[in-house]
Amino acid sequence: xxxxxxxxxxxxxxxxxxxxxxxxxxxxxxxxxxxxxxxxxxxxxxxxxxxxxxxxxxxxxxxxxxxxxxxxxxxxxxxxxxxxxxxxxxxxxxxxxxxxxxxxxxxxxxxxxxxxxxxxxxxxxxxxxxxxxxxxxxxxxxxxxxxxxxxxxxxxxxxxxxxxxxxxxxxxxxxxxxxxxxxxxxxxxxxxxxxxxxxxxxxxxxxxxxxxxxxxxxxxxxxx
Numbered sequence: 001x002x003x004x005x006x007x008x009x010x011x012x013x014x015x016x017x018x019x020x021x022x023x024x025x026x027x028x029x030x031x032x033x034x035x036x037x038x039x040x041x042x043x044x045x046x047x048x049x050x051x052x053x054x055x056x057x058x059x060x061x062x063x064x065x066x067x068x069x070x071x072x073x074x075x076x077x078x079x080x081x082x083x084x085x086x087x088x089x090x091x092x093x094x095x096x097x098x099x100x101x102x103x104x105x106x107x108x109x110x111x112x113x114x115x116x117x118x119x120x121x122x123x124x125x126x127x128x129x130x131x132x133x134x135x136x137x138x139x140x141x142x143x144x145x146x147x148x149x150x151x152x153x154x155x156x157x158x159x160x161x162x163x164x165x166x167x168x169x170x171x172x173x174x175x176x177x178x179x180x181x182x183x184x185x186x187x188x189x190x191x192x193x194x195x196x197x198x199x200x201x202x203x204x205x206x207x208x209x210x211x212x213x214x215x216x217x218x219x220x221x222x223x224x
Contacts, residue, residue, distance in 0.1 A: 002064070003164055003196035004029040004052065009061035011047055011219075021047050022059070023219040031163075034190035034197045036207035039216035046168065048216065049200045053086060053166050054078045066163035083112050087157030087165040089199075091172035093149040097142035101128060101152050104141055109159045120159070127155035131185060147178030154185055158195075165189070167199035171206060183209060 011022035022044045029035050039045040050056045052063060054070050057078070062071045066085050070078060087108075095104045105124040109115060115123075125137055131151045141149065150170065157165050167186075171179040183206055189195035190211065199210070207213050215223035 001031045002028050003031045003033070003066060004198070005062075005064040006052070007062045007064075009048075009051065009059055009063070011044070011051065011056075011059045021219050022051075025061070025216075025219075025221055027214060027221065029164075029196060029198060031196050032190055032194040034186055034211045035199070035214060036210040036212070037198065037200045037214045037216065038202070038204070038207050043216040044219040045200045045216050049166060049168055049198070052198065053088070054082055083108055084114075084160055085163045087160065087162035089150070089153050089157050089165060089167040089170040091169040093146075093153040095141035095149055095152060095156075097140065099141055100138050101133070101141060101144070101155075102137045104152060105156045105159055108156060112160055114160075123159060124155065127158055128152070131155055147174055147181060150174060150178065150182055151185065154182070158189075164196045164198060167197065167201075169201060170199055171201065171203055179203065179206065186210075 005028045006025055009022055009025040010020065013019045013021050025048065037045045037048060051059055062069060064070065068081070070081060073081065102121060102124045105127060106120050109120040109123070110117065128134060128137055131154060133148065133151055136144065141152065171182050174182060186197050186199070190197050201207050213223060214221060
């Protein structure tokens with residue numbers, strides 16, 4: 001089953017003059033695939049992720065996620081779709097420091113309002129246990145290490161059972177040990193839980209160990 005389809009994407013920037021940053025980009029990603037998007041600075045990889053995340057809607061072509069064509073939807077529709085179907089893990093974890101770990105993880109699900117607070121809390125505790133952080137539930141986010149914080153960010157991304165997790169340099173702020181831990185979590189999620197993961201990364205070792213690499217150069221896919 002396709003988790004994501006990208007069809008003939010073209011993207012332009014208008015800075016002083018018209019500049020094409022993505023050129024006829026096409027690919028499909030299947031459910032349960034762990035895909036790394038790589039390319040040198042300026043290749044278009046971050047721009048592409050921004051389009052896939054539905055945050056930028058100014059492009060030519062079509063994007064479908066989990067069987068739904070997101071191209072052409074309103075900003076309100078896209079905001080609701082993102083919260084229900086896409087989980088995000090960024091280079092910086094963006095946890096609320098004064099909130100407990102469980103409270104941070106619960107936030108996207110409380111916003112979605114599909115489950116009771118008790119159900120959401122139970123799931124948040126379950127996710128912390130799955131990520132080898134059992135017993136830290138009530139710790140404040142300000143009191144944990146960077147590696148632990150990124151694991152909590154992954155738990156937060158998983159709380160709504162998204163179709164796709166998108167990572168923007170998800171190990172960019174981590175040392176080699178914590179990078180390996182985060183990679184192993186992603187691999188476990190993809191291969192044993194059927195979670196689709198798309199990560200933009202400049203870490204060649206991380207990319208080489210993922211299931212598949214999509215490489216961009218000058219806005220075009222040169223290796224897939």
